[in-house]
Every structure is written in structure tokens, then in C-alpha cells.
Amino acid sequence: MSVPRSTSDVLGSVLREVSFASAAYRWVEMGAPFRLVFDRPGLRGVHLIASGACELALAGGTVTPLAAGDTVILPRGDHHELRSGAAATATSGFELAARTPGARLRGCGPRVTATIVCGAFIAGDPGHPALRGLPPVLFVPGVDGHPPSWLAPYVEVLRQEAFDAGPGSDVVMARLSDALIARVLREPGPVADHPGWLAGLRDPHLAAALAALHAEPAHPWTLASLSAEAGLSRTAFTARFARTVGEPPMRYLQSLRLHQARRLLAEERLTVAAVATRVGYTSDVAFAAAFRRVFGVPPAEWRRSLDSPR
Known part of the structure; x- marks a missing residue:
């Protein structure tokens, strides 16, 4: 890899x-x-x-x-x-x-x-x-x-x-x-007792998966490949990640990708399709749908709002 x-x-x-x-x-x-x-x-x-x-x-x-x-x-x-x-x-x-x-x-x-x-x-x-x-x-x-x-x-x-x-x-x-x-x-x-990425870093199995996600959020991760990074079965990894980090691994990955997408939309003049590719989406339609579901507006509209007078 x-x-x-x-x-x-x-x-x-x-x-x-x-x-x-x-x-x-x-x-x-x-x-x-x-x-x-x-x-x-x-x-x-x-x-x-x-x-x-x-x-x-x-x-x-x-x-x-x-x-x-x-x-x-x-x-x-x-x-x-x-x-x-x-x-x-x-x-x-x-x-x-x-x-x-x-x-x-x-x-x-x-x-x-x-x-x-x-x-x-x-x-x-x-x-x-x-x-x-x-x-x-x-x-x-x-x-x-x-x-x-x-x-x-x-x-x-x-x-x-x-x-x-x-x-x-x-x-x-x-x-x-x-x-x-x-x-x-x-x-x-x-x-010690608060679910989140910091708690995950203190678990050696989850820390390996988190390091992989943060190093390459655009990689085509699956539960199987993340479980392999963690050295756990898929079932054990999924349950352990959700319990310790506070959300399922693929939702955590989506948050990372969409956060990176917002930064790219704000700081670089890339097309929405280019941003989708940069953050790991194979379809700009799927990217736009995920972005709208989380932030309430499509990515292009969100970027235009940055330039609107307040």
C-alpha cells in the first residue's frame, strides 16, 4: 500500500x-x-x-x-x-x-x-x-x-x-x-472516559487505523482494509471503533473527507468534480449529495456563500 x-x-x-x-x-x-x-x-x-x-x-x-x-x-x-x-x-x-x-x-x-x-x-x-x-x-x-x-x-x-x-x-x-x-x-x-479520536489513539489497534485514515483520507478505504490496518476482524474493529471513537469508522472517514473538501472549496479554485476526486469520491454526484446532507447546501452554493457580502 x-x-x-x-x-x-x-x-x-x-x-x-x-x-x-x-x-x-x-x-x-x-x-x-x-x-x-x-x-x-x-x-x-x-x-x-x-x-x-x-x-x-x-x-x-x-x-x-x-x-x-x-x-x-x-x-x-x-x-x-x-x-x-x-x-x-x-x-x-x-x-x-x-x-x-x-x-x-x-x-x-x-x-x-x-x-x-x-x-x-x-x-x-x-x-x-x-x-x-x-x-x-x-x-x-x-x-x-x-x-x-x-x-x-x-x-x-x-x-x-x-x-x-x-x-x-x-x-x-x-x-x-x-x-x-x-x-x-x-x-x-x-x-480517559470521553469517546473520540484521542481515546482511539490510546488503543493500539484503533491508533493504527486512525493513523491510516488521517494519512490518506482519499484512499478507497473499506471496512475490510481498515480492519486489516487495525489487525482485527471486521466485526470486532467496527464495534471497537464505534464504542471508543463515538461513531462508526466510515462516518468518521466521511467527516474527514468533507472537512477537507470545505477547505479545498474555500482556499483553491477547483471545480466541484475536482474537489470530489481529491477527497476520495469517485462520483461528484455522490460527493454533492453527502455534502448537502451534512451542511445543508450543495458544495457550489456553499462556496458562493463565502463570497457573498455579510
Whole structure:
């Protein structure tokens, strides 16, 4: 078939495709009671608890107690808030940052009860199907009030940059943010029980199949050929993939192909038929039907919408 593939490259290639980019970090000192809300569409959060304690609350009602040394990342951009006590009114984290000069923010009660390094980053490709394979919250608990040793160097430098905000800090924080997110995603703990491609990478059989799919999404894959890559029977592979990754293998492949098709339609002046061929469809009619079924419009119309005034 093709050259041997390394499963260790899948995480790197997917992160490059998603293209996480840092937006900003701030050193935030809050006094209880407080409710610090983060609800800006498209922005994903990183919160490093430097001292004190608070709670992370998601819009759906999930609440996670946080203490010094804890790190949380919200890779899918879910609306959330950091809170402590029974605050009557909410403070927008983005509005607080906008009206406060510099990188150090202070809000709510008279006595500081929690110090948090709050970061916001964006996904350069927010529609990438890999984002569905990440849990809403990646939680890394601290150890005796400090980040775990494998994460501590990243957190410490980010804390210092957010506190000092010296020349070039934005560039430094952008690079450190990318490294911190990648390092957390490499650890099994934060994503242990969440179905998705990351969980699949931790299964040696599925990792081989995922590496093959990501290396050559346009290849004419079948359940039989993917099962052979995984070293499993077709029945065992199909059940294992769906259970671990959260969707059947051929649907996962279709998501990869259609995502690549959208990128080609947006960035290159290829015909719809040429795009269909590039992403692995033998028929442009079948490609157009699949595209419309998933995105609601035919590929040509979707491309024209990019050029329409908004």
C-alpha cells in the first residue's frame, strides 16, 4: 500500500489542522462572592488556579470545584463561569479585560479569595471534526497546591508572563499556550472516559487505523482494509471503533473527507468534480449529495456563500 505510518504523528497533524491559536492571558484577582462569565462565541478558555479556590460551572449545570494548582481547558468553547459564593450579579470576563488596562485584573469583593490566570484562544478551523472528539472540559488536578510535575514548567512560565506582561509577552504566551494544550492532550487522564479520536489513539489497534485514515483520507478505504490496518476482524474493529471513537469508522472517514473538501472549496479554485476526486469520491454526484446532507447546501452554493457580502 503506502509507506508505514506513525501513530504518534496523528495528534500533531490533527492539532496543526485545527490550528489552536492564543488570543490573550490575564492575571485575575477576584474576591468572593463573584461570578466571572465567559460566553464569547468562538473563544475557548484556559484557566490556571494560582491561589485560593472557586468553581467552574458549565451552562448545562456541571460544576467542578477548583483549587490552587488545578488547570482546566475548555477546547470546544462552551459557555462557562468561574464563581465563588452566592454572587447576585455576573461579571463578564471579556468586558472586565476590555475596561482594565494591562494584564492584571481585579474584581468583586474587597479581599482576594482566588487568583486565576485566565486565557482565551481560538481554533483557526472551528469546524474541524476532531473538536467533536474532545470533552467539554480537560481537567488536570493539582498536587499539594501546585500543577503536576509534567505540566508545571508550562504553567509557571505562563503565570509569569501573565503577571509581568513584558515586551513580547503576547508572542511568548501564544507559543506556550499551544505547547500547554498539546501537552495536556497527550496525557490519558483528562480524556480517559470521553469517546473520540484521542481515546482511539490510546488503543493500539484503533491508533493504527486512525493513523491510516488521517494519512490518506482519499484512499478507497473499506471496512475490510481498515480492519486489516487495525489487525482485527471486521466485526470486532467496527464495534471497537464505534464504542471508543463515538461513531462508526466510515462516518468518521466521511467527516474527514468533507472537512477537507470545505477547505479545498474555500482556499483553491477547483471545480466541484475536482474537489470530489481529491477527497476520495469517485462520483461528484455522490460527493454533492453527502455534502448537502451534512451542511445543508450543495458544495457550489456553499462556496458562493463565502463570497457573498455579510
